[in-house]
Amino acid sequence: MSTATHVETIDMTRPGIPMSRLVKVELRKLVDTRAGMWLLISIAALSALVMVILIWVLAANDESATFEDFVGAMSTPMGILLPVLGIMSVTSEWGQRTGLVTFTLEPRRSRIVVAKLVSSVIAAVVALLVSVALGALGNVILGLITGDDMVWNLSGLQLAGFFLLHVIGLATGFAFGMLFMNTAAAIVLFFVYSFVLPGLFAAGASLMDWFKDLRPWIDFADAQTPLFEATMTAKDWGEFAVSGLIWFVLPLGIGIWRLLRAEVK
Template sequence: MSLVLVELRKTVDTRAGRWLLAAVAALAVAAPVVQGGRTFPEAAAAAQLPVSILLPVLAVLSVTSEWSQRTGLTTFALVPDRWRVVLAKLAAVTVLGLAAAGFALTAAALTAGGADLAGLADAAGPADAAGPADAAVAGQLALVDVATMLCGFGFGLLLLGSAGAVAAYYVVPIGWAAAGRLVPALEPAARWLDLSRTRAPLDAPGVTAAEWVRFGASAAVWVALPVLLGLLRATRAEIR
């Protein structure tokens, strides 16, 4: 637990990290207002957008800074077990994603109105019809935020370089999404493996079983696989 707290503190120890968190928070508050969502799902989707787009950069930097700034020499000397350090980073990134999702969803609920906030609070017990649906959307969007954070974390582990990992995190999925839409032969695969497409239904209630399966398939490729391969690389890479 202490290692997780240390890794969480590292995310705000740098000026870049603090400014990025501040920018994400400001955009999460402003987005639902600008978008003008009248219902909680609409406001939540708007508030969650900057979290899922910008915050994964912090997940990338949480890994790559150990190599690019040579702090790994100190980190792994103090804690010789690399698995403990890397798994602590993974836990910290997950906690940060959940915290950011909670902040964005709270901002969305306040923007959408007191009735939606009450619906979220009463979702566990008897409530009006909107309560459980709003709670479902909140959970789905929190899952999306964590998935995008872990995707950035995986790219960081794989490349172990800040510039390359950040560029790859944005360029590779966007390039695949564009290819899936422009090349007819790739369309069937893109329906299953384009994370930007498969996560779209999670912005609203009533996600079907087929939509969950497609989201799971794309998350396996863009989240689980990079994280697993990256864990292997980060625990074996030479520290310089």
């Protein structure tokens, strides 16, 4: 007499996890962890501090400023902290050893990468909206203190450039995080790229004529300068695309290749 053996199989007909749910989960990860929560708080707090200091200095010296000046001042905290947010959204899986759970629930790792990038961009846009609102508030407060007319001289194109500039900064940090998969290493090397390399590029351009012609095509930070000024020409877009290929697309591509093949522990 034989006994029937029941074999467990995987139900391949069940629907996969929708991308919207993955994005919501990654957004929660940005605020649920202590590091992520304090980083978001720091972004808002430093933006407010920059606004207060700018108002104080201008009012003390009886000087005026425009809405463009206030929004431009917000570029400092945004340019430093948003890339760190992009880095941490990737490297936290490896530093906190949660990757095994994440990639077990969703084995298609490329979808996790997309969800992390989308959630980081959403968080960045919210932070940028807060910074623009603080810039507008600062412009109003300064006008009330000094009695000068409030100048709202920031065009829609410049505002779009401001958002694009910092979303690209976050995405570049995201690419560095993908490449190194280590928070400390990615942050240090990103700051080297952001603050050391531009000085070296400028020094090389001043000393070597051939490098002066080459610099716009390899200096991604310099190629982004016309974005906020809304003065991008066809040549500027070409330099932006080539330098972006070097400093964003290539690190991101290598990082995705590593992630798809890395052993998750």
